[in-house]
Amino acid sequence: MKVNIGQYVVGNSLMHRADPRTKILITFAFMALVLMIDTFFGFALCLACVSILIISSKIGLRSVLRGMKPIFFLLIFTMVINIFTAPGNIIFSFWVFNISDMGIIISVKTVFRLLLLVSGASILTFVTTPTVLTDGIESLLSPLKKLKVPVHEFAMMMTIALRFIPTLLEESDKIIKAQSSRGADFESGNLIKRVKAYVPIIIPLLIGSFMRANELATAMEARCYKGGEGRTRMKVLAFSKNDIILVVMFMALAGAEIIIKYGIKTI
Amino acid sequence: MPVIFENVSYTYNQGSSTSFIALKNIGLTINDGDFFAIIGHSGSGKSTLIQLINGLLKPGCGKVVVNGIDTSEKKLKELRKQVGMVFQYPEHQLFDETVFDDIAFGVRKMGYDECKVNDCVNSAINLMGIEEGLLSHSPFEISGGQKRRVAMAGVIVMEPKILVLDEPAAGLDPRGKADMFKLLKKLNKEVGMTIIMVSHNMEDVATVADRVAVLVDGRIVMHDVPEIVFSDKERLRKIHLDQPEITRFMDALAEKTRRFDSVFLSVGQAKEAILKELRTSGGVGEL
Numbered sequence: 209m210k211v212n213i214g215q216y217v218v219g220n221s222l223m224h225r226a227d228p229r230t231k232i233l234i235t236f237a238f239m240a241l242v243l244m245i246d247t248f249f250g251f252a253l254c255l256a257c258v259s260i261l262i263i264s265s266k267i268g269l270r271s272v273l274r275g276m277k278p279i280f281f282l283l284i285f286t287m288v289i290n291i292f293t294a295p296g297n298i299i300f301s302f303w304v305f306n307i308s309d310m311g312i313i314i315s316v317k318t319v320f321r322l323l324l325l326v327s328g329a330s331i332l333t334f335v336t337t338p339t340v341l342t343d344g345i346e347s348l349l350s351p352l353k354k355l356k357v358p359v360h361e362f363a364m365m366m367t368i369a370l371r372f373i374p375t376l377l378e379e380s381d382k383i384i385k386a387q388s389s390r391g392a393d394f395e396s397g398n399l400i401k402r403v404k405a406y407v408p409i410i411i412p413l414l415i416g417s418f419m420r421a422n423e424l425a426t427a428m429e430a431r432c433y434k435g436g437e438g439r440t441r442m443k444v445l446a447f448s449k450n451d452i453i454l455v456v457m458f459m460a461l462a463g464a465e466i467i468i469k470y471g472i473k474t475i
Numbered sequence: 476m477p478v479i480f481e482n483v484s485y486t487y488n489q490g491s492s493t494s495f496i497a498l499k500n501i502g503l504t505i506n507d508g509d510f511f512a513i514i515g516h517s518g519s520g521k522s523t524l525i526q527l528i529n530g531l532l533k534p535g536c537g538k539v540v541v542n543g544i545d546t547s548e549k550k551l552k553e554l555r556k557q558v559g560m561v562f563q564y565p566e567h568q569l570f571d572e573t574v575f576d577d578i579a580f581g582v583r584k585m586g587y588d589e590c591k592v593n594d595c596v597n598s599a600i601n602l603m604g605i606e607e608g609l610l611s612h613s614p615f616e617i618s619g620g621q622k623r624r625v626a627m628a629g630v631i632v633m634e635p636k637i638l639v640l641d642e643p644a645a646g647l648d649p650r651g652k653a654d655m656f657k658l659l660k661k662l663n664k665e666v667g668m669t670i671i672m673v674s675h676n677m678e679d680v681a682t683v684a685d686r687v688a689v690l691v692d693g694r695i696v697m698h699d700v701p702e703i704v705f706s707d708k709e710r711l712r713k714i715h716l717d718q719p720e721i722t723r724f725m726d727a728l729a730e731k732t733r734r735f736d737s738v739f740l741s742v743g744q745a746k747e748a749i750l751k752e753l754r755t756s757g758g759v760g761e762l
Contacts, residue, residue, distance in 0.1 A: 390629060
């Protein structure tokens, strides 16, 4: 069974090669920028940049749209609320509903903003593997170590958890098959019966996980793992030319957006 | 009543970009009372094939008929009562508080009363050679070998007519392995169960099976009695499978001495033949 965790798409584009820390920071900065924008021209510029990134990193529009599916309902919902509640010149009305010109403008802008926020965040996960992402987060949070926050341990736990999701899925698939061969039935009966039907799956899974955790801990200790202190890496995160290019590109976008927002009036 | 595969194909993730054809045009009949072995490398479709037998997977095309039940019909309960399935490392499926409850899981699901459940569990532990004292223990505090017996008892308790096993000897020590095959022989010959076993160990298959099918990339390439399958040295080599060690040894010996023309599948057989040859030819020097 093949399971994809996250939505990483294999590739070798600029975005793929850049350092995860750069990508995380730029993603956050990009989100802040999107929240600041309030003109259609500004949105159009951002959208163009995101499209260029999606095309150049060869993610494929279809996977991006698939990633948007969960927020589809939210999009519709905010759009409807905005259309009917925003004040302004009423251009259309029936019964208790009034639609104003401002309402339409605001709702379209909100949809743009949400789309840009989500696509920005998902590009990050499209071009970065979960493990590299946790490495990046660990490195970015490392100043917190001074405050005695166990940053490395958290990152290690996250990495291990991600690593074992496919294993657990495979295992549960196997146990479900074994128990159904013995006559277990997961589909009929009331709610309580159905929940109870999962006991023969969950207990073996839990026991298996504890055993595996135990073995993994022993194996790690046998290789002298003792937490983050003094630990070096095989793949050291390093900034490269790619990161400079990305930062410069982002600065250009941010600069343009700021000029659009504040500059045009004064110049 | 036999297990019949008619032109069965199976594809994983059909229609998606990760689709993978696991079985192609399988036509196969496994008769009642057979001790049937399916051999092949990992990824050859062995596990897919056996999961089709009790309806865990439904054939993409063609049909699988077990004791007159078409597995794509909705008679799964009846089907699974007749086909017992022992997966690889069955001890991973243990979950209940006591050994008794764990073995009784299947028969309780079938709605038997406690009296009948008791009878079934008792006959299952007798067959599997589990001591009665073990029944009140937790299945998690007994030894590895016992765990496997208990897990198998949990399948046999339903008195299936057909028992399907995926690598039943995996991870057992030589003694445990020998016991396992002795037990399977007993279930086959004395209780009369049809045994279908998946393995990639040629020695095991050669000594216990009545019939052997060889799977390569989802196709059955050989299907016959073990004497014939294992004598086809060239063909086995082509699909990267080995002859059993004793067969290879006797082949080499036969080539050197120009005697022993039959195929030997067990050490016992070979020993008898060599002794007989020594007696008739009158000494080691001749050989």
